[in-house]
Amino acid sequence: MTLYYNYLAKYKIPFLIAVLCVTLEAVCDLLGPTLMARIINQGIEKGSLAEVYYWGTLMLAVTLLGACFAVTRSNLASYVSQRMGGDLRADLFGKIISFAEQSGDKIDGGSLITRMINDTSQIIQFINGMMRIFLKAPLTGIGSVILASWLNFRLSLIIYGVVAVVSLLIYASMKFSYPRFYQLQKAVDRVNLKVQEYLIGIRLVKAFGTYEQETEKFAEANRELMQKGISSQMVITLISPFLTLVVGTGTAAVIFLGSRLFMMDLADLGDMMAFTIYMAQILTSLIMITTVFTTFVRTKASMERIGEVLDCAEDFAPSGAERKLQGKITFDKVTFAYPNGSGVPAIRELSFTVNPGGSLAIIGPTGSGKSTIAWLLLRFYDADRGRIMLDDYPIQELGADEIRHNIAIVPQKSMLFSGTVAENLRWGDKQASPEELRQAAEKAQADFIGQMTEGYDSLLGSEGVNLSGGQKQRLSLARALLKKAPVLILDDATSALDAVTEAKVRENLKHNDYRQTLLIITQRCGTAMSADQILVMENGREAGLGSHEELMRACAIYQDIYHTQLQSSREA
Structure with missing residues (x-):
């Protein structure tokens, strides 16, 4: 987790401003029911229109202020999370580029793509959600419990019981969900790997007519991903109804006990309505906290997978x-x-x-x-x-x-990249002149370049798919000759x-x-x-x-x- 704190530290000021806005937004939301209680108790019940106007205007001002805080923290959350995600992807790519060969052998290409895209996106969503909603949920929940207790301590005892039971359910959800989400990400790796293998070897698949075998391999990986997805969601699916049942039972108990206290003149009508709203806010916060922990479990798995990449051994350092x-x-x-x-x-x-x-x-x-x-x-x-x-x-x-x-090398498997012929050749020498390109091509017997539509400016597909094997080898040789290495x-x-x-x-x-x-x-x-x-x-x-x-x-x-x-x- 220290690694991600370091990323957030780069955007400490906007992050702290966002946290402040979330806190003030939660305060505004918490003040709403209390102000409504004042309207009922001091205005409507006493027949004072002035009190209704006063508390109503104050309630409207607090609501508008809360909306301003919400807009600010949403914009800051998007800014910080996307910038952090961009930094993380850049560092991951830089790490992969500097991999020692054994690191590349350890983690296959399909998994690296999943980690750079899916896992990074999961972290971006978590950071964004944390700044927008996740911090607000516990603040609103705790504040609602405190203000509800202040309104009527007897009724608040029901809330304490509900919170205790829900906390146990959330703990159980985290304990059983984490290993399932980790396996889910591995299943995503396997699906990506199968697709990547097919795309790389598509011509070979067509030549050997192995469509059915490749389809079956993908179907197996896809089936495993589906099963892991169902398994990871099963815990949440089972626990969510129990959460709703517990909170719903608590709300019913509050209404029943509250009505008895009202009949005994131990509770005001406005306090009862405010208490009911606080109970609803607690319900929303608890559901959101459950979502937070579920998201955290998935994010924790993604963080560990990205950490594995960042902890891989690097190629030895340049000497300068x-x-x-x-x-x-x-x-x-x-x-x-x-x-x-x-x-x-x-x-x-x-x-x-x-x-x-x-x-x-x-x-x-x-x-x-x-x-x-x-x-x-x-x-x-x-x-x-x-x-x-x-x-x-x-x-x-x-x-x-x-x-x-x-050292210049012409590898056993000629590897060319999307771009022009000249761009591929200039891997050997970035500053090579057109004449030097021509001379290198001539030595490599790559005379076919002149017969291409745009000559040295002709576009090549990924891996040089629009060239024959011999043409790719001659371009690779010309590229190596341009380097003029000893x-x-x-x-x-x-x-x-x-x-x-x-x-x-x-x-x-x-x-x-x-x-x-x-x-x-x-x-x-x-x-x-x-x-x-x-x-x-x-x-x-x-x-x-x-x-x-x-x-x-x-x-x-x-x-x-x-x-x-x-x-x-x-x-x-």
């Missing part, structure tokens, strides 16, 4: 330095297992060195740890044992900005290209205008042969290291890969 490295890469007996994974190391005792301007191809069966090398080099994860160095600097001594400024990682970056286009790309990389260390992760021996050295991986270990000719003489695994691919090529 801007050293331009030469591009030497060293792995020295590196062992690493993915956090929260199977515990089996993805790479074991791995050692190799790539000198500046050199090239190393990494080849091996699927799951042999090839891409893991790239993630460790970018320091998305830290090695469990061993050392990784850039230019003889241990990467733990380098900041995030230094490492990632000096180290370039190609993670199966030409898998969608034909042999001729790939050969041209490799040739262009060899004749770059700037010296660049290449780390080529590939499944193809033809691609690997273009590198100075080839590292063969198997089960996370080095199975061979050397040139193509050396590996063909000494590495059985490489021989198998080569002959298998050669056989497939001949059969094709």
Whole structure:
């Protein structure tokens, strides 16, 4: 809760003004029945029109003043809650952007979206309600009890009993509702995740015709959400009638006992009417307090879920330095297992060195740890044992900005964003001129850009849905080349290209205008042969290291890969 007090502290003055307005509004509401009692007791019963005018005018003035306070606190409540919600969403997004890789593995994307939108909205509604209504309910309830006791203590004993029973019912509601609302939010996560998965893989679903399976998966998640929703509301649904029954019984008892006291001249008519109104205000306050606690239970669950995100580990901090490295890469007996994974190391005792301007191809069966090398080099994860160095600097001594400024990557899955072609390419260099864009595209064999309707200003859909796999790979490569980083990682970056286009790309990389260390992760021996050295991986270990000719003489695994691919090529 301290976290949210800190957010509210930024808007302390408007919040305090709103609280003052709510308090004064409650005072005005409480004065109404008392002033009405004066009109009846001192005006109507005594036949004094002057008293009626006096107390009636005063009652009207108090009502108008209360309305002014209500308008002010409503505006302030909306301002504070929406500003706080905006700050919270911004901080959540900033936190997610700075997530350490293991934090992203811990909370899936669907849950993060739910927490940023649904849970934040729940907190905004609670803050807004707290400033507008939630503070008013206990003030009005307590004030009504005090003023009702002052009017007639005998009748007020009934109110004390009603308040005691209602308090027990509210406690029971909170105790049984909270775990159900927490499970409800988790069910919302699962529905969002299913929708997100479908939207991302919609083409694959269509290609495999798995509509029925996906519909059934969503139906199951939706059914679970429905059941959790019913379960969370069940407690409130059961307790609400008991609350109404208890308060209704108390009101009937007040009217019955009040009439007896009136007949015995122990209560005035005006006091009786005022007491009945106070009883109604107490009823309204108790119902509102029940709603407050129900809302608080949901908000508490949302606060905990948002707190989980804000407490996640962040990526290591940038150093602020801007050293331009030469591009030497060293792995020295590196062992690493993915956090929260199977515990089996993805790479074991791995050692190799790539000198500046050199090239190393990494080849091996699927799951042999090839891409893991790239993630460790970018320091998305830290090695469990061993050392990784850039230019003889241990990467733990380098900041995030230094490492990632000096490394460009073309990932296995080409990721493009909605916007123009030029905007996507300028991820590599924000200040790149049109000529530099053209040169990078030419080196990446992305000549198709010139054939697009608007050229470099052509709009791309989310994830580049309006491009083929090969076109997306070439744009990703052009983007990485624009960065002109000392180290370039190609993670199966030409898998969608034909042999001729790939050969041209490799040739262009060899004749770059700037010296660049290449780390080529590939499944193809033809691609690997273009590198100075080839590292063969198997089960996370080095199975061979050397040139193509050396590996063909000494590495059985490489021989198998080569002959298998050669056989497939001949059969094709």
